[in-house]
Amino acid sequence: MKRPGTTGAATGPRPRPRERASPRFTIALHGGAGVVPRAAMSRAAERDYRAALATALDAGYAVLAAGGTSLDAVSAAVVAMEDSPLFNAGRGAALTAEGTAELDAAIMDGASLRAGGVTLVTTVKNPVLLARLVMEETRHVLLGAHGADALARTHGLETVAPEYFVTGRRVKALERARRGRDREGWLTEADRHGTVGAVALDRHGNLAAATSTGGRTLKMAGRIGDSPIVGAGTYANNTTAAVSCTGEGEYFMRTLAAYSVSALMEYRGLGLAQAARFVLRRRLAPLGGSGGLVAVDRAGRAVSLFTTPGMYRASRAAGGPPVVAIYANDDRKERAA
Amino acid sequence: MKRPGTTGAATGPRPRPRERASPRFTIALHGGAGVVPRAAMSRAAERDYRAALATALDAGYAVLAAGGTSLDAVSAAVVAMEDSPLFNAGRGAALTAEGTAELDAAIMDGASLRAGGVTLVTTVKNPVLLARLVMEETRHVLLGAHGADALARTHGLETVAPEYFVTGRRVKALERARRGRDREGWLTEADRHGTVGAVALDRHGNLAAATSTGGRTLKMAGRIGDSPIVGAGTYANNTTAAVSCTGEGEYFMRTLAAYSVSALMEYRGLGLAQAARFVLRRRLAPLGGSGGLVAVDRAGRAVSLFTTPGMYRASRAAGGPPVVAIYANDDRKERAA
Secondary structure (H helix, E strand, O other): OOOOOOOOOOOOOOOOOOOOOOOOOEEEEEOOOOOOOHHHOOHHHHHHHHHHHHHHHHHHHHHHHOOOOHHHHHHHHHHHHHHOOOOOOOOOOOOEOOOOOOEEEEEEEOOOOEEEEEEEEOOEOOHHHHHHHHHHHOOOOEEEHHHHHHHHHHOOOOEOOHHHHOOHHHHHHHHHHHHHOOOOOOOOHHHHHOOEEEEEEOOOOOEEEEEEEOOOOOEOOOEEOOOOOEOOOEEEOOOOEEEEEEEOHHHHHHOOHHHHHHHHHHHHOOOHHHHHHHHHHHHHHHHOOOEEEEEEEOOOOEEEEEOOOEEEEEEEEOOOOOEEEEEOOHHHHHHHO | OOOOOOOOOOOOOOOOOOOOOOOOOEEEEEOOOOOOOHHHOOHHHHHHHHHHHHHHHHHHHHHHHOOOOHHHHHHHHHHHHHHOOOOOOOOOOOOEOOOOOOEEEEEEEOOOOEEEEEEEEOOEOOHHHHHHHHHHHOOOOEEEHHHHHHHHHHOOOOEOOHHHHOOHHHHHHHHHHHHHOOOOOOOOHHHHOOOEEEEEEOOOOOEEEEEEEOOOOOEOOOEEOOOOOEOOOEEEOOOOEEEEEEEOHHHHHHOOHHHHHHHHHHHHOOOHHHHHHHHHHHHHHHHOOOEEEEEEEOOOOEEEEEOOOEEEEEEEEOOOOOEEEEEOOHHHHHHHO
C-alpha cells in the first residue's frame, strides 16, 4: 500500500510518518446507534446481532494481530457488516422513498490524510472497497452515482443486481415509514440511526477509519449523508484520532462531527474521550441531533459514545478480550463474560 | 426566512442569535484562484473579468445596503457569477471527461448552522439557488444527481438544457486537457482552480457563505469536489467566520479547509487572517494543495488569501469603495483607483 509521506517544511502538528512496530493495536467498530428497543429485542435477535458484531470484530482484529495495516483491518470489519443483512449497510440497507438502495461509504488513512468516499452507489456489493479504490486509484476523494459504479466495473470490483441489497425487513420498515410519515416520531430509532463503521490503530502506529451506510429509511432519492464525507462521518489523522460516526447524518455534517473530535484534541488539547463527549453533547445535541461514534487515538485508547438508548458496538485491544455490547452499560457485563 | 434558534443548556461557544441592526456589513467574493497568467491576459479580457466581478459585487452589496440578509447577498453575488460565462460555475462550467457539465454548489447560514448543498446537477440554471432550496425546504443537507434535479422541478426552479452550460472556451480547454493529459502540468491554473463564492456579514450580525463550481476540467464523471461539502469548500458560523474556498478541491476536502479556519478561531483563539493563513500554508500546502479563499468574521473584517499567482476577487464594506482585483498586490492599486 502506498503511503505518500507529508512533505514541506511546515511547522505545527503534522501527521506522523510510519513508526517502528509496536505491540499496541486496537480496533473498535459500531453497527449503528439505532438499536431495537430493549423490550422489543428477542433473545434470538440479540444473539444474532452479538454474533454478527463478533464476526466483524474478529475479521478486523485478525488483520491487526497478523501485523496488517489499520486500513486493511477497518476494511475487513466493515465488509463483514456490509455482508450481514442485520445492519444498515450493503445488504440490508435502509431504502429510499423510491424503494431503492443508495449506498454511501468512506475510508481514511491517518498517516497520509488520504481519503476516499463513494455515494449513491447502487450495484457495488461492498461500497467500502469502492471507497478504498477511489482513495488509492484516482486523483479524487469523493465519487458519486454512475461515476462510482463505473469505477467499480473498471477495476473488476464485485457488482450485484440492485435487488441484492433489498431485504424483507427493510421493505416493511419503508412501508411503516410511508404510512406514518405525517406523524411525529414516525421514524424508529433503528430507521434513523443505522450505519456501520470501524476505527483501528495498527502495530505500525497508523490510524484508519471507515464507515458504510444505506442512509435513512424513506430518504429522498439523491440524499447524501455524513458517512461518505471526510470530517463529517469519517476521519482519521495520526496526530489525533480515527473516528467513525452513526446517527442523523445531517447533524454530523453541519457540525463536522468526526473532524471536530480531532480539532478539539489538536487545537484545544482535549483527550479523546473529552473531545468525543464535547462533540456529541455540546455540538450535536444543541442542534437537535443524536447518535454516536467510535474512536481510537494514537495511543490505542478506544471510546464508544452515544446519546441514543444503545449502539451496536464491539472492540478489542492487543491481547485483550473481545467486548461486544448493544445497550448502555452492556460493556461491563460483556467484559466480565 | 426561518432561523431555528439553538436549543438546550449547552455551554461553550454557540452560534449567536440574531442581533440588533448594526451599520457594519461586508461582502467579499471570489471568481476562482485559477487566473489566466498575467502575460497571457489581454486588456480586453481583464476588463471583462473586472466588470463581471464588479457586477456580482454590486448585486450582493445592494442586498446588504438595503438591510437584506447575508444569505440573500451571497446568493445574489453567486447567481451573477453563475450566469457569466467567464467563471467556472453555471454557464461556462469546466467540463467532465465525458464533455458534460456536472455542477456543485452549497450555501450555509451562520446563525442557525443550517446548510444546503447539491452535487452532480445537470439541468438547473443556478445551482446555488437549488442548494438554498435543499437548506430551506428539505430535511437534508446534501442532495445529488437525479434527486437534486428532481427537487428543482418540484419547486419550479429554472431549468435549462444541459447544453446551456457548455461554452466554446471550455470545449477547447477539454480538448487541450485530453491531448496533454499524460504530460506533467497538463492542467493550466485556470483549468484547476475555477470556482466562485461569496461571504457576507449583514446588518443583523449574521454571516453566510456560498460556493458554486463546475469542478475540474477532465474530471471523472461523478467526481464531487469541496464546493458542495459543508466544512470543506463552504462554511459559516456566527461565532467565528464565513468562508468560501477555491482550488484543488481534494486538498480542501482532506483538510476540511473552510471549517478549519473556524476551528482555529474557536479552539485556538486565532484571528481570521491568522487562521486563514495557517490553513493555506500549514495544512493545504504541505499536502501539495494550492488555492485560495475569501472569508469574513463577525466583526466584518474580510480577507482574501491565495497561494496561486492570482485570484479573481472583489469586496466592499459598508460605506467603503468597491475593491476588484485579480493578481497579487492588485488590491492596493484598485483601492487607490
